[in-house]
Amino acid sequence: MSLPNIKLADGNTIPQIGLGLWQVKDQAEFNTAVNAAIEAGYRHFDTAQAYDNEYFLGEVWKKSGLKRDELFITTKIAVTNFGHRKALKSFEESLKNLQTDYVDLLLLHFPVTLLRKGAWQALEEIRSTGGTKSIGVSNYTIRHLEEMKSYAKEMPAINQVELHVFLQQPELVKYCRDNNIVVEAYSPLAHAKAMDNEVIAQIAKKHGKTYAQIMLSWLVEQDMVVIPKSVTLSRIRENIDIFDFKLDKEDLAELANQDRDMRTCWSPVHVP
Numbered sequence: 011m012s013l014p015n016i017k018l019a020d021g022n023t024i025p026q027i028g029l030g031l032w033q034v035k036d037q038a039e040f041n042t043a044v045n046a047a048i049e050a051g052y053r054h055f056d057t058a059q060a061y062d063n064e065y066f067l068g069e070v071w072k073k074s075g076l077k078r079d080e081l082f083i084t085t086k087i088a089v090t091n092f093g094h095r096k097a098l099k100s101f102e103e104s105l106k107n108l109q110t111d112y113v114d115l116l117l118l119h120f121p122v123t124l125l126r127k128g129a130w131q132a133l134e135e136i137r138s139t140g141g142t143k144s145i146g147v148s149n150y151t152i153r154h155l156e157e158m159k160s161y162a163k164e165m166p167a168i169n170q171v172e173l174h175v176f177l178q179q180p181e182l183v184k185y186c187r188d189n190n191i192v193v194e195a196y197s198p199l200a201h202a203k204a205m206d207n208e209v210i211a212q213i214a215k216k217h218g219k220t221y222a223q224i225m226l227s228w229l230v231e232q233d234m235v236v237i238p239k240s241v242t243l244s245r246i247r248e249n250i251d252i253f254d255f256k257l258d259k260e261d262l263a264e265l266a267n268q269d270r271d272m273r274t275c276w277s278p279v280h281v282p
């Protein structure tokens with residue numbers, strides 16, 4: 011099965027679907043989930059220093075039999091490692107944990123006030139010396155991205171933000187499109203906190219697909235990257251099985267009406 015890739019402004023590509031790894035803290039559970047994901051066709055894995063599982067990912071990919079360049083690995087600099095020097099140092103530790111000499115995508119996890127400029131400059135340095143193929147940010151609002159224009163030599167290729175049918179953020183999405191920044195939707199299933207919407211259930215029934223598949227397809231059809239998390243084998247397979255149908259105009263219009271501005275994770279909106 012060949013899965014779609016999305017082209018980034020820096021010329022690299024990213025697989026449009028990846029496995030989210032937040033809150034997977036048990037190593038046996040982690041191994042089972044990642045191995046099942048590889049078996050199902052996932053090649054893109056989203057970890058972070060703050061998830062405490064980079065080491066598990068390093069162990070499991072090494073044993074997978076896959077070559078490093080067959081995988082796409084994202085990690086993120088934790089808020090506690092912001093600033094120029096600490097970001098550089100902590101990244102060395104990430105590479106050791108991940109048992110690799112580069113990552114595919116390195117993100118700043120959150121727009122930490124005062125320290126984000128130095129941290130971004132560290133990411134630019136890491137990219138220029140081959141430690142990462144692409145660099146980006148996470149949880150940045152339009153304001154944080156606009157500010158970057160005053161100090162960034164290179165703008166982020168990706169902004170990873172909470173985005174799903176119930177939190178559509180149309181202004182941010184338009185800004186990112188206009189500025190050639192790919193939107194990567196985290197918590198694309200709204201952290202499973204709203205699995206009872208009638209409109210989604212009806213659309214799922216119409217296409218013979220599941221509720222989760224409709225939520226993911228809505229993002230994929232807008233050319234976003236999605237990183238659903240699951241440790242349940244059937245769901246890992248279900249979540250990647252979304253490329254054989256298309257939502258129609260009517261579905262898209264109905265889904266556009268489901269925006270509730272509903273955040274399930276941390277909000278960067280008031281971060282100066």
Ligand SMILES: NC(=O)c1ccc[n+]([C@@H]2O[C@H](COP(=O)([O-])OP(=O)(O)OC[C@H]3O[C@@H](n4cnc5c(N)ncnc54)[C@H](OP(=O)(O)O)[C@@H]3O)[C@@H](O)[C@H]2O)c1
Pocket residue numbers: 029030031032033056057119148149170195196197198199200201202222223237238239240241242245246248249275
């Ligand atoms: N950059 C950031 O600040 C940030 C913040 C949050 C998340 N993220 C990234 O985004 C990833 C995904 O976000 P998330 O973990 O918050 O939430 P999510 O992917 O929206 O939802 C995960 C929840 O949905 C359940 N689930 C998965 N597939 C399902 C399906 N097909 N049907 C029903 N339920 C299903 C999972 O349960 P089971 O696991 O039990 O199957 C889990 O409880 C994270 O793992 C992380 O990599 C990044």
